[in-house]
Amino acid sequence: MKIALLGYGKMGKTIEALAIQRGHTIVIKTSQIDNVDITQADVAIDFSIPEAAFHNISTCFNNNIPVVSGTTGWLKQFDTAVNLCHEKKGAFIYASNFSLGVNLFFELNSKLAQMMSQFEDYKVNIEEIHHTQKLDAPSGTAITLAEDIITNQKHYTKWSLEDEARALPIEAKRIENVPGTHIVTYKSDIDTITIEHEAHNRNGFALGAIVAAEWLIGKQGVYTMKDVLNLS
Ligand SMILES: NC(=O)C1=CN([C@@H]2O[C@H](COP(=O)(O)OP(=O)(O)OC[C@H]3O[C@@H](n4cnc5c(N)ncnc54)[C@H](OP(=O)(O)O)[C@@H]3O)[C@@H](O)[C@H]2O)C=CC1
Numbered sequence: 001m002k003i004a005l006l007g008y009g010k011m012g013k014t015i016e017a018l019a020i021q022r023g024h025t026i027v028i029k030t031s032q033i034d035n036v037d038i039t040q041a042d043v044a045i046d047f048s049i050p051e052a053a054f055h056n057i058s059t060c061f062n063n064n065i066p067v068v069s070g071t072t073g074w075l076k077q078f079d080t081a082v083n084l085c086h087e088k089k090g091a092f093i094y095a096s097n098f099s100l101g102v103n104l105f106f107e108l109n110s111k112l113a114q115m116m117s118q119f120e121d122y123k124v125n126i127e128e129i130h131h132t133q134k135l136d137a138p139s140g141t142a143i144t145l146a147e148d149i150i151t152n153q154k155h156y157t158k159w160s161l162e163d164e165a166r167a168l169p170i171e172a173k174r175i176e177n178v179p180g181t182h183i184v185t186y187k188s189d190i191d192t193i194t195i196e197h198e199a200h201n202r203n204g205f206a207l208g209a210i211v212a213a214e215w216l217i218g219k220q221g222v223y224t225m226k227d228v229l230n231l232s
């Protein structure tokens with residue numbers, strides 16, 4: 001397939017290398033979608049910056065190009081993007097994390113939250129660790145983990161980076177060169193239960209985004225990685 005890369009930073013470059021290995025062609029790599037003819041591509045993959053994601057995605061819908069977005073930190077405009085996708089009969093997948101491992105971890109997190117919901121002695125918290133260039137905090141993945149926990153129990157009504165009543169605490173740490181680590185901890189006075197996902201590099205995120213793009217071509221509608229990976 002002919003791929004447009006919207007954003008050619010750490011992720012754009014990793015996707016380019018893996019996409020070529022899988023027999024695809026990169027026809028566009030840009031940090032300014034308004035300067036290119038996006039209709040040359042069969043599919044667009046957006047790993048850019050929070051301020052650019054919505055414009056990139058809506059330009060794809062307006063030109064009937066399926067779009068996969070992994071950019072985090074722009075989700076206030078997500079519902080508008082979904083409505084525009086339906087209106088334009090476009091095709092769209094957003095994931096806060098495209099790696100197979102994290103999507104399995106999301107399933108485990110939801111199941112564990114369901115189990116723990118009846119044991120009020122345990123308090124939960126999320127820790128995420130990323131490289132120092134990351135623009136957003138908390139990570140999109142940590143927000144997905146938090147929302148899945150909140151959906152499955154009654155104690156927490158929201159997540160927060162601060163210490164707030166009834167808010168599920170997220171701690172965001174920034175350490176040189178860490179690709180992405182997420183830890184969910186349930187702690188009581190008696191013991192601690194921890195689940196953790198540690199990315200060793202960016203290849204899992206990139207491969208997941210390419211598999212999602214391959215899957216999306218020829219479809220119409222808004223999908224998630226659960227659809228792509230056939231999970232639950
Ligand atoms: N969902 C997932 O699985 C994953 C998501 N991410 C997310 O992907 C995004 C990108 O991450 P990463 O590659 O590490 O970041 P980088 O900072 O390495 O790359 C971002 C790129 O976006 C470019 N850019 C700036 N403005 C625009 C624009 N208007 N349109 C398109 N591109 C633009 C930047 O160009 P320039 O340098 O010229 O300004 C830069 O090359 C982040 O939001 C990150 O959180 C990251 C990994 C996995």
Ligand SMILES: O=C(O)C1=N[C@H](C(=O)O)C[C@H](O)C1
Pocket residue numbers: 072096097130134135138139140141142179180181205
């Ligand atoms: O910026 C990153 O690097 C990453 N961002 C995503 C997020 O915000 O969750 C996914 C991954 O953890 C790497």
